Amino acid sequence: MSERNKKLTASHWGVGLATIKDGKVIAVEGHPADPMASEINANIPGSLHGRARVRRPAVRKSWLAGTPGAVPRGQDSFIEVDWDRALDLIASELSRVRKTHGNTGIFAGSYGWSSAGRFHHAQSQLKRFLNTLGGFVRSEGNYSYNTALGLMPHIVGPFRAHVAQATRWPVIAKHTDLVVMFGGMALRNTQVSDGGVARHRMAGNLEACASAGVSFVNISPLRSDAAEALNAEWLPARPGSDTALMMGLAHTLLVEDLHDPAFLARYTTGFDKIRGYLVGEADGRPKDADWAACLTGVEAETIRDLARRMASGRTMISVAAGVQRTDFGEQPLWMAVTLAAMLGQIGLPGGGYTVGYGVNANIGNIERPFRWGTIAQGVNPVRDFIPVAMIADMLLTPGGSYSYQGEARTFPDARLVWWAGGNPFHHHQDLNRLHRAFQTPETVIVNEVNWTATARHADIVLPVAASQERTDFGAGKSDNALVPMPQLVAPEGEARAEYDIYADLAARLGTADAFTEGKTSDDWLREIWGVTRDRARETGNNLPEWDSFLAGDVIDLPDPSPEQVFLAEYRADPEANALPTPSGRIELFSEVIAGFDLPDIKGHAIWFPPRDQAEGRGAEYPLAMLSGQPRTRLHSQLDNGAFSLSRKVAGREPVLIHPEDARARGIEEGAVVELFNARGRCLAGARITDEVRQGCVFLWTGAWWDPDFAAPQARDRHGNPNVLTHDLRTSSLTQGPAAHSTLVEVQRFDAPPPPVEAHDPPPFEPDA
Structure with a gap:
């Protein structure tokens, strides 16, 4: 170094x-x-x-007193206790719940990014520990692209594999004429990648594309969703209208004979069904550019012109992950595949489609050459699970029924919830509803570094060591580098590494041998590194011994596939390289999905208007609210850090407002404003800018929830958009979150703004 x-x-x-x-x-x-x-x-x-750091084990006062309902979770004070007492309480609760309700009474809600280290990974550690006790109910999928995870296997194949197979950006620079970006390509998202990123390549690769003459079109309500260097054409379509715009483009390709019938015949199935829908055979309304213009706000001739440009050269269709986080979010994904298939360029260098470009730093830029070593989680004997975005439904309606992937399922009865490495009071929608849901379990345990809103909703809070407070190594799930992570400082207060916490708990519960296998953290790290070295040798790479690595610098490994083209093998020989779909081909019509006979998704891409618009709520709440990953943090992580705080406005999260919308409401730059709808309300700091489409506001995600329970709708004082988002899903097929379909109103907040308390610890009381 x-x-x-x-x-x-x-x-x-x-x-x-x-x-x-x-x-x-x-x-x-x-x-x-x-x-x-x-x-x-x-x-x-x-x-x-900082002052929000959890420094000692703490127990909620009412829960400890045996009157857990006396004060709601999230509003109670805490009593700090020693580690022995905290672990004894947890061991007793685990034993009680398992004996009375079985292991299906335990829900391990370990969702989130947590540590970038390979060993001290919050989800892996907790799941390994609980699996030695007989298992737990888990969640399936993620908030970022759950819809794609559930839909794409039906129509083209497993989404996670396809993200890794995305066409590389240097290939696009060489071969592509036009990149059409539904949802933009926000560089702020490409700061991060799950597990880590050693070299941020995205900005440079995009600039190389622009320098090579590639043209870009940014279809997003936010102009800055495309980097300035791209000089992208901005089409600020109405939020939630991407499917309609794609259909208008597809109709133009069809009626002007610009599509590729030979590709459709050989590589896809079901185009006749979508063709009939586009020309209006089913409902008498062609999905032409004029129809799309009314829904999107993009002029019809602009739509026709874009379709012709897409057909005249090599075109890459990009769909940002956020586009699917809307009502009926399956539809833009399915229609993007349909549109790309009509162009006939899938599998060609620089052509086709990709879902997920820009969702992190590495997609299309780099991949890991082999799988890194990790600690085994073991086998979970409990087979029950819930889709990740249905946590509130599960807690509020145990035993209730729901549909998922064509199956009728039942919510488990979670008596004990254990959260580690995540913050549902950031990720989840309709936080007031989630607050009510978190009152229902008998016990909530949270492992945390800081006093987040999730920690405040716990009965027992365990202070855990941060990444800089223990030794590990970093290796991203899609990166090509290995990073030493030596311990830099001692843990704050009485914080401990989670492995050591679980080892002590396992000793109390009689599962120490199964959990630790007689190994210390250092033993595990050396073993995992040894596995990583062995796999490296299999690919022709030599790595140093553990001690030398830990004392050294970042190790870069070769790019395993620098000229990668998505679905090139399938295009070359669709019989030998058949897709893992029922037909072996791209399914523009799915007999399987059609056979489920669901009300909110059909056998092919179809237009559904967003729910709030369809129900006429636009008159009362006329502004579409968008929310996205900020530049200042990863989701809610480190919101109390200096860089995040430096970008607040009046101590609150900034909200972008178009000048005309601000003028109509008497809102000035830097003023505190209130966003509200029927679900909730929050305060934010006004940033007036024409980079956001008129009729829209943009509020960054991740401000720690700071409810004022004495105010109307428990007004959030800090600017968390998820007090406003609905807790409905994309469809009953995938049950993905649909937070981007939100309507609000904004007004000046003329009262003295209340202080933000999100970054303060809760009140503590002495142990009586």
Whole structure:
């Protein structure tokens, strides 16, 4: 490493060089080899050593007194206890719930990004521990692209594999004429990648495309969803109208004979059904450019012109992950595949489609050459699960029925909830509803670094060591680098590594041998690194011994597939390389989905208007609210850090408002405003800009929820958009979250704005 007085650390947003003074991390800057190091690193010192840090085990006062309903979770005070007492309480609760309700009474809601380390990974550690006790109810999928995970296997194949197989950006620079971006290509999202990213390549690769003459079209209500260097044409379509726009493009290709019948005949099945829908055979209304213009706000001739440009050269269709997080979010995904198939360029260098470009730093830029070593989670004997975005439904309606992937399922009865490595009071929708749902379990346990809203909703809070407080190594799920993560400082207060916590619990419960296998953290790290070295040798790469690696710098490995083209093998020989679909081909019409006979998804792509619009709520709440990943943090992680705080407006999360919408409401730059609808309300700081479409507002995600329970609708004081989003799903097929279909109103907040308390610890009381 070039600077000897600084030490390596690794996070989902990149490699950092930490400066240590008097046992504290006082600064973290980017690695000099990273061309676009993320400023999120600057949040680490303030969050690591700030006032919100959980420093001792704590128990909710009412729960400890045996009157858990006396004060609601999230509003109670806490009593700090020693580790022995906290672990005894947890061991007793686990034993009670297992004996009385079985292991299906335990829900391990470990969803979130947590640590970038390979060993100290919150979900893996908790799941391994609970599996030694007989298992737990889990969640399936994720909030980012759950709809794609559930839909794409029906029509083209497994989405996770296809993300790894995405056409590389250097290939696009060489071969592509036009990139059409539904949902844009926001560089702020590409700061992060699950597990880590050593080199931020996206900005450079996009600039190389622009320099090579590739044209870009940004179809998004937010102009800055495309980097300035792209000089992208901006088509600010109405939120939720992407499917209609795609259909208008497809209709133009069809009626002007610009589609590719030979490709459709050989590589797809069911085009006759979607063709009939496009020309209006079923409902008498052709899905032409004029129809699409009325729904999208994009002029009909602009739509026709774009379709002709797409057909005249090599075109890549990109669909951002956020596009699917809407009402009926399966439809734009299915229609994007249909549109790409009509162009006939799937499998050609630089052509076709990709869902997920820009969702993280690495898609289309790099991939890992082999699977890294990891700690085994073991086998979960409990087969029950819920779709990830249905946590509130499960807690509020145990035993209730729901549909998922064509099956009738029943919600389990979760008596004990254990959350580690995530923050549902950031990820989930309709936080007031989630607050009510969190009152229902008998016990809630949360492992946390800071006093987030989720920690405040716990009965028992365990203080855990942060990444910089224990030894590990970083290796992204889609990155080609290995990063030493030596311990930089001692854990704050009484915080402990989660492995050691579970080892002590396992000893109390008689499962220590199964959990630890007689190994310390250091033993496991050396074993996992040994597995990684063995796999490296199999691919012709030699890695150093553990001690040498830990004392060294980032190790870069070769790119396994720099000229990768998505579905090239399928195009070359569709019989030998048949897709894992019922027909072996791209299913523009799915007999399987049609056979489910669901009300909110049919056998092919179809237009459904967003629910709030269809129900006429636009008159009362005329503004469409969008929310997205901020530049200042990863989701809600480190919101109490210096960089995140520096971008607040009046101490609150900024909301982007178009000048005309602000003028109509008497709102000035920097003013505190209130966003509200029937579900909730929150305060935010006004940023007036024409980069957002008129009729829309944009509120960044991740501000720690700060409810004022004495105010109307428990008004959030800090600017969390999920107090406003509905808790409905995309459809009953995938049950994906649909947070981007939200209507609100905004008004000036003329009263003295209340102080933000989100980054303060809860009240503590002495143990009576």
